[in-house]
Amino acid sequence: MTTTATPALDPQLLGRLHGSVRGEIVAPGDPEYDEARAVYNALHDKRPAIVVRAVDAGDVMATVDFAREQGLALAVRGGSHSVAGHGTCDGGVVLDLGRMRGIRVDPDTRTAWVEGGCTWADVNHATHAFGLATTGGIVSTTGVGGLTTGGGMGYLARRCGLACDNLTSVDLVTADGSFRTCTDEQNSDLMWAVRGGGGNFGVVTSFAYRLHPVADILGGPTFFPLDADVMRRYRELIAEGDERLGALLVVGLGPPLPFLPERWHGRPLCGVVTCWTGPEDEDDRIRDRVAGLGPVLGRMVERMPYPVINTLFDDLVPPGLFHYWKGAFSRGLPDGVVDAFVEYGATTPSIQSVTVVFPVDGACHRVRPEDTAFSYRDADYSIALSPTLTTRGDCEAQKPWVRAFYKALEPHCAGGGYVNFMDADDHDRVRANYRGNHARLTELKRRYDPGNLFRLNHNIAP
Known part of the structure; x- marks a missing residue:
């Protein structure tokens, strides 16, 4: 691991963030720091100013507000599998969703509500108990968030569609810190963008997936x-x-x-x-x-x-x-x-x-x-x-x-x-990569993230 120094945040500002989140905040010098900053692809050895291990949507909202107000880079991490290293950064804020792993399955409506830090192993385990499944990745440790918001390939795609095709709703924290539930009827423009637009439009704290009879x-x-x-x-x-x-x-x-x-x-x-x-x-x-x-x-x-x-x-x-x-x-x-x-x-x-x-x-x-x-x-x-x-x-x-x-x-x-x-x-x-949809995505980016807070991704610039 590198030993390059990382500038410390103002203790007063950090104290205010501590007062706003229930999860853990890990900073350079903490015993857990090297573990907290590590990502799946070891090629990306970065040193964030802090890692916020969120436990709920309130933590996500507070962290988004903090990064925006302080002008800090914000990296959002689910399963940390981003090959491009988008789940980490130097000198900024890493928002780690890995402790948000709740799942609820309704076998009657064939729906699973999945928190944003879940992996596909979590989802497959929970849904298989009911003889149900949805399209996910081919490595079980992959996070649901990055895979789904990018589109979502998997073994079931030919039969069931992509992971994003099986989304029925998401809970999304946008760049202004707002919490929005998105469906085809409510905030439908953001729902459209989340189905393949990556992490450009906010942090998904919860996904609702349509399930299929696969045991x-x-x-x-x-x-x-x-x-x-x-x-x-x-x-x-x-x-x-x-x-x-x-x-x-x-x-x-x-x-x-x-x-x-x-x-x-x-x-x-x-x-x-x-x-x-x-x-x-x-x-x-x-x-x-x-x-x-x-x-x-x-x-x-x-x-x-x-x-x-x-x-x-x-x-x-x-x-x-x-x-x-x-x-x-x-x-x-x-x-x-x-x-x-x-x-x-x-x-x-x-x-x-x-x-x-x-x-x-x-x-x-x-x-x-x-x-x-x-x-x-x-x-x-x-x-x-x-x-x-x-x-x-x-x-x-x-x-x-x-x-x-x-x-x-x-x-x-x-x-x-x-x-x-x-x-x-x-x-x-x-x-x-987005072809004819790029112009519409750019317009939505201008509307919901004009300052490009969510830029550590394959970025659709506003």
């Missing part, structure tokens, strides 16, 4: 050689259109798993992670259909509770690794994209570095681009290029690899990408 699923990975024909057959599998099949394509190095022969550990390969939410009596058909994509090197595709499928990547990418990502959208998987996967997959820098392809067709296409801030409703796939290394030096050394990989994809993909896959050097792509 046990057929899930797990099937591994194949790194081969263009396998990927072409994969795109045929998705194009066949059974939306109950959420199948991610992965490209990387063979992980050290017992069902994958040891000779393939650390060697380039590709795989499909199956999540079949259809009836159990069709499991064998799905297994055979996926296995038919190519020579099977190893597989573990079994019945499991839905929450389990969202933990399969957890051990591969624990907190404290070094990440540098890029993202792209594509219509279909053109041969040029497939060729790039084969070329750059062969030089994947580490076992933790996995290129992931998320299908975003089906239910995602039944929402019009102008209906939510998330605009890429014509994309069939969202691509995450995610080199992940165990040291800072190795991560820096691999940045040219991912930039070259993205450049090879660029002629075959859309102009923008998914904001949650964008890194800190992608701020020039914000307009392309």
